Amino acid sequence: MSSIFDASLLAPHIPKTLPDNLKIRPLEKNDFSKGYLELLGQLTSVGNVDQEKFENQFEAMRTSVPCYHIVVIEDINTNKVVGSASLVLEMKFIHEAGSRGRVEDVVVNSEMRRQKLGAILLETLVSLGKSLGVYKLSLECVPELLPFYSKFGFQNDCNFMTQRF
Numbered sequence: 001m002s003s004i005f006d007a008s009l010l011a012p013h014i015p016k017t018l019p020d021n022l023k024i025r026p027l028e029k030n031d032f033s034k035g036y037l038e039l040l041g042q043l044t045s046v047g048n049v050d051q052e053k054f055e056n057q058f059e060a061m062r063t064s065v066p067c068y069h070i071v072v073i074e075d076i077n078t079n080k081v082v083g084s085a086s087l088v089l090e091m092k093f094i095h096e097a098g099s100r101g102r103v104e105d106v107v108v109n110s111e112m113r114r115q116k117l118g119a120i121l122l123e124t125l126v127s128l129g130k131s132l133g134v135y136k137l138s139l140e141c142v143p144e145l146l147p148f149y150s151k152f153g154f155q156n157d158c159n160f161m162t163q164r165f
């Protein structure tokens with residue numbers, strides 16, 4: 001399978017407001033050649049990830065349970081990935097052996113920001129998370145993005161600590 005997760009899971013959650021030239025779908029293996037890593041480079045450091053490393057990681061993510069719901073927006077006129085966001089499920093014993101959903105790696109191409117693509121990605125992931133039955137969705141962001149995420153139901157309700165290596 002070339003998609004990182006089953007595309008039929010996504011279909012009911014896609015907002016109808018997407019412009020004709022844009023397609024929203026799960027990450028595919030050939031997104032390596034459609035600028036996916038370059039897009040992630042607008043979010044943070046990607047480092048040296050060649051095609052083999054990308055494909056090995058893709059396979060590990062695709063076959064892991066629970067799976068990585070990495071959603072991309074492709075501009076079908078340019079064949080470039082112009083937006084992406086991930087919903088990763090974390091299985092728990094707490095909350096009746098439920099799953100927590102983490103929203104990660106949200107990014108829209110700098111030339112296409114403020115055109116509601118970020119909103120489409122967030123609305124899609126929140127709807128997908130609800131339908132997958134997560135008891136909570138969470139994310140980490142800089143203070144400047146609190147107004148953005150609050151539009152999609154997130155509230156700033158705890159401190160966040162990190163340790164980097």
Ligand SMILES: CC(=O)SCCNC(=O)CCNC(=O)[C@H](O)C(C)(C)COP(=O)(O)OP(=O)(O)OC[C@H]1O[C@@H](n2cnc3c(N)ncnc32)[C@H](O)[C@@H]1OP(=O)(O)O
Nearest residue numbers: 104105106107108113114115116117118119139141147148
């Ligand atoms: C969990 C994480 O991944 S945190 C990391 C987030 N990603 C980044 O910082 C990468 C760089 N930034 C980006 O890629 C983009 O600016 C994003 C993803 C944050 C926003 O994407 P966009 O497509 O520009 O947002 P979009 O146009 O959908 O905006 C939706 C609404 O949020 C508002 N908004 C967008 N960006 C911001 C912002 N930085 N601060 C406050 N509000 C914002 C818009 O004005 C709009 O409001 P409206 O509905 O009232 O008109």
